[in-house]
Amino acid sequence: xxxxxxQMHDHLxxxxxxxxxxxDERPGIPAEHQARPLxxxxxxxxxxxxxxxxxxxxxxxRSMTPVFGTAQPLHGxxxxxxxxxxxxRETRVRHWMMLRLADRVxxxxxxxxxxxKILALVPVGVAAIVLTAKLLxx
Amino acid sequence: MRALSYFGPNKVKxxxxxxxxxxxxxxxxxxxxxxGICGSDLHLLHGLVPDTRxxxxxxxxxxxxxxxxxxxxxxxxxxxxxxxxxxxxxxTCFYCSRGLSANCENTNPNSxxxxxxxxxxxxxxxYEGGQAQYVRxxxxxxxxxxxxxxMEEEEVLFLSDILPTGYQxxxxxxxxxxxxxxxxxxxxxxxFAMKSAWLLGAARVLAVDHVDYRLEFARRYxxxxxxxxxxxxxxxxxxxxxxxxxxxxxxxxxxxMEAEGSKLHRVLGMSFMQAGVPVxxxxxxxxxxxxxxxxIIGVYGPPWNLVDIGTAMNKGLTxxxxxxxxxxxxxxxxxxxxxxxxxxxxxxxxxxxxxxxPKAYSLFSDKKDGCVKCVLTPxx
Numbered sequence: 001x002x003x004x005x006x007q008m009h010d011h012l013x014x015x016x017x018x019x020x021x022x023x024d025e026r027p028g029i030p031a032e033h034q035a036r037p038l039x040x041x042x043x044x045x046x047x048x049x050x051x052x053x054x055x056x057x058x059x060x061x062r063s064m065t066p067v068f069g070t071a072q073p074l075h076g077x078x079x080x081x082x083x084x085x086x087x088x089r090e091t092r093v094r095h096w097m098m099l100r101l102a103d104r105v106x107x108x109x110x111x112x113x114x115x116x117k118i119l120a121l122v123p124v125g126v127a128a129i130v131l132t133a134k135l136l137x138x
Numbered sequence: 139m140r141a142l143s144y145f146g147p148n149k150v151k152x153x154x155x156x157x158x159x160x161x162x163x164x165x166x167x168x169x170x171x172x173x174g175i176c177g178s179d180l181h182l183l184h185g186l187v188p189d190t191r192x193x194x195x196x197x198x199x200x201x202x203x204x205x206x207x208x209x210x211x212x213x214x215x216x217x218x219x220x221x222x223x224x225x226x227x228x229x230t231c232f233y234c235s236r237g238l239s240a241n242c243e244n245t246n247p248n249s250x251x252x253x254x255x256x257x258x259x260x261x262x263x264x265y266e267g268g269q270a271q272y273v274r275x276x277x278x279x280x281x282x283x284x285x286x287x288x289m290e291e292e293e294v295l296f297l298s299d300i301l302p303t304g305y306q307x308x309x310x311x312x313x314x315x316x317x318x319x320x321x322x323x324x325x326x327x328x329x330f331a332m333k334s335a336w337l338l339g340a341a342r343v344l345a346v347d348h349v350d351y352r353l354e355f356a357r358r359y360x361x362x363x364x365x366x367x368x369x370x371x372x373x374x375x376x377x378x379x380x381x382x383x384x385x386x387x388x389x390x391x392x393x394x395m396e397a398e399g400s401k402l403h404r405v406l407g408m409s410f411m412q413a414g415v416p417v418x419x420x421x422x423x424x425x426x427x428x429x430x431x432x433x434i435i436g437v438y439g440p441p442w443n444l445v446d447i448g449t450a451m452n453k454g455l456t457x458x459x460x461x462x463x464x465x466x467x468x469x470x471x472x473x474x475x476x477x478x479x480x481x482x483x484x485x486x487x488x489x490x491x492x493x494x495x496p497k498a499y500s501l502f503s504d505k506k507d508g509c510v511k512c513v514l515t516p517x518x
Contacts, residue, residue, distance in 0.1 A: 017337075021315050021339040026338070027467045028306055028310075029309065032236045038229035038230070039279065042228070042277075042280045046164075047210070055264065056247070058247065058248055060250065068247045069263045069265035071193070071195070072191040072192070072264065090249055095441075096441045103190055106191055107145070107146035
């Protein structure tokens with residue numbers, strides 16, 4: 001018997017059936033409990049992050065939430081599309097369709113930028129080859 | 139730092155990115171020690187989640203060591219080892235204070251449908267994920283739980299998501315003792331839902347999938363009966379027959395938006411005519427007995443799906459669903475792990491260094507090499 005098999009065998013032998021049968025053994029019951037902080041150390045007053053360029057919020061909010069992610073701020077054509085999407089209520093289909101379109105545009109932007117980088121290296125590479133050939137000839 | 143990044147559907151690479159920094163007084167920066175690849179990360183990989191931006195780092199199941207803490211953090215200090223819930227929650231808003239931390243209203247400026255989530259597109263707040271060497275963790279005094287000194291990271295890693303998610307799925311099924319339960323999906327969440335169904339007192343648990351090695355794993359790991367839906371013809375009729383023609387009392391959908399089983403729904407779902415493939419929900423609604431409970435924990439996105447709501451209404455079903463409120467389950471499930479009732483670590487089939495993350499994604503997505511769960515080891 002391998003270690004993994006032994007581990008599984010031992011595991012299945014544990015008395016698990018009905019261990020949480022009593023409702024007070026279930027952390028999610030009631031699903032919505034009386035209001036109290038989620039953890040004892042949860043901050044009473046939430047400091048707001050300072051605004052960042054290229055970070056949006058949905059139309060329904062008057063301002064940013066106190067805390068937010070700052071990854072990949074909006075840029076380029078995909079940024080324009082995403083900004084337009086977030087200025088449309090999320091209950092509208094066009095909100096989601098614009099986000100999907102922006103995703104595809106974003107990938108295209110990345111691929112074009114990558115291609116441009118490669119193309120920019122071509123003259124440098126050609127010059128290096130010509131120079132090397134010339135030096136070898138001399 | 140090195141981090142996994144998204145560059146378009148089915149294209150992820152490990153690249154160099156700037157280190158995260160403290161951006162709010164209650165943030166901490168973690169050096170990531172273990173990071174799981176979740177089934178829901180595959181929806182991102184496949185380009186199915188709106189506003190997934192090029193450069194986004196995935197990863198919402200991780201453990202780490204605190205390397206820096208904001209000035210208002212009371213609960214953690216440098217060197218503490220923690221496991222972090224995938225939800226980013228303030229702990230005191232209307233929803234958090236009622237235990238619904240998955241619905242926190244202070245951490246996601248981009249959508250009303252969920253709280254902030256690590257590494258899960260900008261519709262869950264635009265936070266970087268934990269499939270990286272370092273990650274910024276907001277509300278450090280709310281979400282992260284210290285790992286007991288006598289426990290290893292891998293023993294508790296899945297408290298971050300899939301174990302509480304599976305448990306909540308079973309709990310939402312309202313099992314009171316003696317019920318029959320069908321679980322659609324033998325992925326990691328499905329496996330933990332099966333385990334949890336036993337804990338809550340189910341009398342019979344039957345798992346449905348179409349991948350033979352996963353069905354075998356479910357039989358061994360969770361001690362359940364299994365059905366390969368591709369081998370039984372009409373799966374709904376087959377399942378009803380297993381339960382005296384009525385169907386089971388409870389059905390759990392642990393599949394989500396990339397289900398197999400209907401060519402029509404696959405075409406509509408993968409071409410964005412609907413938000414993913416709702417086959418598992420429809421089978422759940424059709425299979426469960428009248429007045430039974432359907433628990434939906436598989437991930438679906440807005441704006442719409444072709445769901446068989448008429449059948450649900452006429453059968454008098456109770457449909458319950460939510461993203462998991464992870465934080466409230468962590469202490470309870472830690473106790474189950476410590477006391478040996480749940481061996482969460484046993485579902486790990488593959489471990490990879492961060493540099494091999496794209497290979498891990500490919501293996502997990504293609505269900506190759508008996509893969510059930512991949513874990514990355516960024517600090518190795």
